Amino acid sequence: xxxxxxxxxxxxxxxxxxxxxxxxxxxxxxxxxxxxxxxxxxxxxxxxxxxxxxxxxxxxxxxxxxxxxxxxxxxxxxxxxxxxxxxxxxxxxxxxxxxxxxxxxxxxxxxxxxxxxxxxxxxxxxxxxxxxxxxxxxxxxxxxxxxxxxxxxxxxxxxxxxxxxxxxxxxxxxxxxxxxxxxxxxxxxxxxxxxxxxxxxxxxxxxxxxxxxxxxxxxxxxxxxxxxxxxxxxxxxxxxxxxxxxxxxxxxxxxxxxxxxxxxxxxxxxxxxxxxxxxxxxxxxxxxxxxxxxxxxxxxxxxxxxxxxxxxxxxxxxxxxxxxxxxxxxxxxxxxxxxxxxxxxxxxxxxxxxxxxxxxxxxxxxxxxxxxxxxxxxxxxxxxxxxxxxxxxxxxxxxxxxxxxxxxxxxxxxxxxxxxxxxxxxxxxxxxxxxxxxxxxxxxxxxxxxxxxxxxxxxxxxxxxxxxxxxxxxxxxxxxxxxxxxxxxxxxxxxxxxxx
Numbered sequence: 001x002x003x004x005x006x007x008x009x010x011x012x013x014x015x016x017x018x019x020x021x022x023x024x025x026x027x028x029x030x031x032x033x034x035x036x037x038x039x040x041x042x043x044x045x046x047x048x049x050x051x052x053x054x055x056x057x058x059x060x061x062x063x064x065x066x067x068x069x070x071x072x073x074x075x076x077x078x079x080x081x082x083x084x085x086x087x088x089x090x091x092x093x094x095x096x097x098x099x100x101x102x103x104x105x106x107x108x109x110x111x112x113x114x115x116x117x118x119x120x121x122x123x124x125x126x127x128x129x130x131x132x133x134x135x136x137x138x139x140x141x142x143x144x145x146x147x148x149x150x151x152x153x154x155x156x157x158x159x160x161x162x163x164x165x166x167x168x169x170x171x172x173x174x175x176x177x178x179x180x181x182x183x184x185x186x187x188x189x190x191x192x193x194x195x196x197x198x199x200x201x202x203x204x205x206x207x208x209x210x211x212x213x214x215x216x217x218x219x220x221x222x223x224x225x226x227x228x229x230x231x232x233x234x235x236x237x238x239x240x241x242x243x244x245x246x247x248x249x250x251x252x253x254x255x256x257x258x259x260x261x262x263x264x265x266x267x268x269x270x271x272x273x274x275x276x277x278x279x280x281x282x283x284x285x286x287x288x289x290x291x292x293x294x295x296x297x298x299x300x301x302x303x304x305x306x307x308x309x310x311x312x313x314x315x316x317x318x319x320x321x322x323x324x325x326x327x328x329x330x331x332x333x334x335x336x337x338x339x340x341x342x343x344x345x346x347x348x349x350x351x352x353x354x355x356x357x358x359x360x361x362x363x364x365x366x367x368x369x370x371x372x373x374x375x376x377x378x379x380x381x382x383x384x385x386x387x388x389x390x391x392x393x394x395x396x397x398x399x400x401x402x403x404x405x406x407x408x409x410x411x412x413x414x415x416x417x418x419x420x421x422x423x424x425x426x427x428x429x430x431x432x433x434x435x436x437x438x439x440x441x442x443x444x445x446x447x448x449x450x451x452x453x454x455x456x457x458x459x460x461x462x463x464x465x466x467x468x469x470x471x472x473x474x475x476x477x478x479x480x481x482x483x484x485x486x487x488x489x490x491x492x493x494x495x496x497x498x499x500x
Contacts, residue, residue: 048187055193062139069137076118140375141189188230204375231452261445272358281400283336294333306403324354325361332488363392
């Protein structure tokens with residue numbers, strides 16, 4: 001459904017309230033027409049699994065998720081000017097789709113771009129403006145519920161049914177028939193009584209499929225009974241990729257998921273490096289005598305340094321830099337490149353051998369990796385990844401040469417022996433806290449990929465460009481960015497491709 005809305009070029013602002021209901025009637029007509037084509041790939045006796053979550057249960061979970069995201073980001077929010085609040089108040093009086101409210105959460109605003117603990121969410125992960133944070137606060141059901149077989153194993157109130165849609169006669173009540181029709185007999189996770197207004201507000205817009213039936217009078221209107229999520233339906237798992245073009249397109253879709261799962265696997269198997277002392281931030285400010293001002297000096301330039309340039313240089317030069325994170329290297333001062341023990345330039349594929357479980361940046365990247373799965377991921381895991389990402393960033397800034405005490409950060413003076421010992425202890429503590437989050441995230445990738453894509457095509461190894469699958473006719477795909485080279489002060493990955 002979300003795909004179809006995109007195809008019709010309807011934006012969220014254009015289809016609110018009653019307008020959205022009208023659009024749904026058009027889209028549902030198209031969906032039913034497509035069913036004729038897709039149903040040929042499904043047996044009429046095929047059994048779909050339907051997981052039903054009562055409204056009281058999913059709304060409580062959605063509210064708890066929103067409140068937790070608010071608690072995590074609130075210290076980094078800008079205070080909205082009064083004029084902005086007044087304009088918002090005037091708009092809300094006529095808005096037909098109000099934003100979800102919660103007693104614990106206040107007014108969503110943008111993150112403060114000057115707050116060094118939070119601005120990486122803007123610069124690295126694109127959470128721009130209030131809209132970015134609202135997307136982070138949206139809820140969707142955990143797709144692993146689709147793996148449950150016994151209601152006794154379900155959380156309280158959640159129901160499991162094994163049903164099928166019979167094209168010749170009615171076998172079930174109206175709502176279940178509508179669900180099976182919408183899902184092409186695949187079923188999914190159904191949120192009872194979710195409304196059109198919930199989609200894009202409380203709930204993720206991407207992947208949301210309203211379940212509707214025609215009203216008796218007038219026939220052009222629809223009753224919305226709830227919202228369905230199913231990764232198999234969103235990614236057309238049961239529709240064969242019958243042409244080389246469709247296979248290549250599907251491989252291109254799968255490639256990033258396989259890449260990130262490989263990164264998680266390698267990181268979990270890695271030996272931790274506990275002697276880097278977080279010197280990547282120092283390498284960004286490194287400037288030996290006679291060297292020009294490095295491009296990276298612009299980062300955090302609004303924050304004063306707590307040590308002199310001489311101390312920065314001597315700290316970097318003392319034993320060099322042991323930075324394993326390929327993304328961090330690109331932000332080094334060019335003069336610091338030869339001092340990195342793991343290479344003065346690195347390729348993206350080097351991440352597979354260098355990523356290690358004690359690296360603060362690998363913890364920060366957990367947020368990027370979990371958001372790649374949205375909406376088909378447990379939102380509790382999204383919040384846990386955000387918490388770990390912020391904890392890593394705080395230590396990152398506290399061990400830097402910046403004076404960020406005005407933003408609530410402490411100081412870990414890694415330029416001293418005592419400071420390095422403190423950093424190592426906190427780095428190890430954070431590594432142990434992050435490990436179970438990374439394990440859960442890897443498991444979520446496995447669950448998602450097996451639900452969303454056919455096992456046969458998942459047999460292709462897309463990470464190194466080699467086909468390890470059983471069917472060589474499927475082919476392989478690796479994103480061009482996987483063959484990029486990073487150098488201090490260099491171009492972004494997509495502009496530094498070494499081979500096509």
